[in-house]
Amino acid sequence: MRRIKAIAAIALVIGVGVPTSTAMALDAKGGGVTATTPYNGDSGVISVYDGSDDGDSGKAEYYRQASAGTKRTLWNHSGYKTRVISGSGSKIIKFRACDDNDWASDDCSGWKAP
Template sequence: MNKKTVLRAAGLALGAGAMLASAPAFALSATTTGSKLTTSSDEGHKIARVYDTSADSRSAKGEYERQASPNTIKNLWNKSGNGTVVKSATGSKIAKGRACRQEQAAPDSCGAWKFN
């Protein structure tokens, strides 16, 4: 091998090692038409945020379950309008969640459950 090839291989190995050593920041993110629910690993997945993502005169809602209260679904409503976000109080880690949209004279429509 020539010197250039050796240096290139060493650079690739260092880059790969740096990527493996860094801690990834994962977040729970669930969406449906008009609504998005997120948590952040920076906050230990202890706060839920609900974004209203559509100017459709319908409220956005997040449904979530905390580790400390299994089988208890909490609702976080965002009735503030398109482009706004509301956040929950801090609690135990959010184990699962889904985004929902208020429907007029019908059950709310919700996306799939996402898990931390």
């Protein structure tokens, strides 16, 4: 019985001390544009993928933890089927994706919090 308790205690310590997964990426889709964060496992990085073959740019609007009152924008002007990636910074706390529409309102997702 003592041995079982010791093994259980060791398993508990290992389970608590070793992380078992990385942050799960969250997508926001506005029109044909997808914003993803955390990107590549980094909670301070966001990406914008333009999946819309309409000739218009895509963007992600987002807020970082260290500057929660400042809205930032990451543009993808590279065209259809391309992805741009932000630099690393403090954790992204809120974001959305927008498909820019010349002469009309942008198609934006709702705001998401990772």
